[in-house]
Amino acid sequence: MSQTLEQAIAAGAELLAASSESAKLDAQVLLLHILQKPHSYLFTWPEHALNAEQQQQFNTFCQRRLNGEPVAHITGQREFWSLSLEVNATTLIPRPDTETLVEQALEVAVPATAKVLDLGTGTGAIALALGSEMPNWNIIAVDRVNEAVALAKRNQQRLAINNVNVKQSNWFSALENEKFNLIVTNPPYIESDDIHLNQGDVRFEPLSALVADDSGMSDIKQIIIQSRDYLLSNGYLLIEHGFDQGKAVRDFFKQMAFINIKTVKDLGDNDRVTLAQWT
Incomplete structure (x- = not known):
């Protein structure tokens, strides 16, 4: 099921909290890379829903980050x-x-x-x-x-x-x-x-x-x-x-x-x- 931007960041931050000191920021950066939007977009459109492809990509990125891979390598x-x-x-x-x-x-x-x-x-x-x-x-x-x-x-x-x-x-x-x-x-x-x-x-x-x-x-x-x-x-x-x-x-x-x-x-x-x- 697809999440809103606000829900996705909250879920991503919760998932990454155990492995990253900057869990919420990591989730935001990964999501913004998928959306190809500036940081302000997260605050302007928190209720915007991810489509299925975006949701899948975000889940994959969060799993890679959970495994320790640097955010910079995930986003390139x-x-x-x-x-x-x-x-x-x-x-x-x-x-x-x-x-x-x-x-x-x-x-x-x-x-x-x-x-x-x-x-x-x-x-x-x-x-x-x-x-x-x-x-x-x-x-x-x-x-x-x-x-x-x-x-x-x-x-x-x-x-x-x-x-x-x-x-x-x-x-x-x-x-x-x-x-x-x-x-x-x-x-x-x-x-x-x-x-x-x-x-x-x-x-x-x-x-x-x-x-x-x-x-x-x-x-x-x-x-x-x-x-x-x-x-x-x-x-x-x-x-x-x-x-x-x-x-x-x-x-x-x-x-x-x-x-x-x-x-x-x-x-x-x-x-x-x-x-x-x-x-």
């Missing part, structure tokens, strides 16, 4: 920096914490026509957010995974952000003789034995985009070391990292002779981004 999209991005299981799902990295990148002192590099771009979220804000920046976004490169290119083309160029590269490997005013990255930084890898959405995301050796620091250290050959004088490197890695990242920046090093907290008041300048 996630909003980041007010941009609607296509997502899939080949990359990380963009998270609100990463908007801290975008905010900091927009605040550093670089030329109006800055050359910018986004390492490990995944969906393209960081590069496309920066490109949408700074149309005069020349941004290269790289990822080593073929499927991620294809995904980021689709997002770039659909959003028509034409100052972002997506390439395949394992960190800096395909960037010979190029130098940048600004390098940004959200690399793998989780330890392989971290209990959070068995919880929530990360169970459905690629481990290669999450886990790093050396207490989660191996990729971060590699990027800091190599970036010195790719930064212009007075250029900046900004790195997203774990909530407990701020001091380790600052110490390694200092060891590698960077200056003006600082760590910035995310919306949850956790250390999230460390930036430093190369001279």
Whole structure:
């Protein structure tokens, strides 16, 4: 039997309550994706009845969510920096914490026509957010995974952000003789034995985009070391990292002779981004 929108959300929220901290929101997002309507539609037409096909699809989506599958994978999209991005299981799902990295990148002192590099771009979220804000920046976004490169290119083309160029590269490997005013990255930084890898959405995301050796620091250290050959004088490197890695990242920046090093907290008041300048 078909439900009204109000009934469907209530039933979906009740079903998902045991497995999701955002059960009602999950139900709303799944239903809106099926209806292809804005959020306001739920409040304007709560008595609107689902047809049989919509009801079946909503039940299926709720069951997938109950099994732990991320909402973003079920709908195939996630909003980041007010941009609607296509997502899939080949990359990380963009998270609100990463908007801290975008905010900091927009605040550093670089030329109006800055050359910018986004390492490990995944969906393209960081590069496309920066490109949408700074149309005069020349941004290269790289990822080593073929499927991620294809995904980021689709997002770039659909959003028509034409100052972002997506390439395949394992960190800096395909960037010979190029130098940048600004390098940004959200690399793998989780330890392989971290209990959070068995919880929530990360169970459905690629481990290669999450886990790093050396207490989660191996990729971060590699990027800091190599970036010195790719930064212009007075250029900046900004790195997203774990909530407990701020001091380790600052110490390694200092060891590698960077200056003006600082760590910035995310919306949850956790250390999230460390930036430093190369001279």
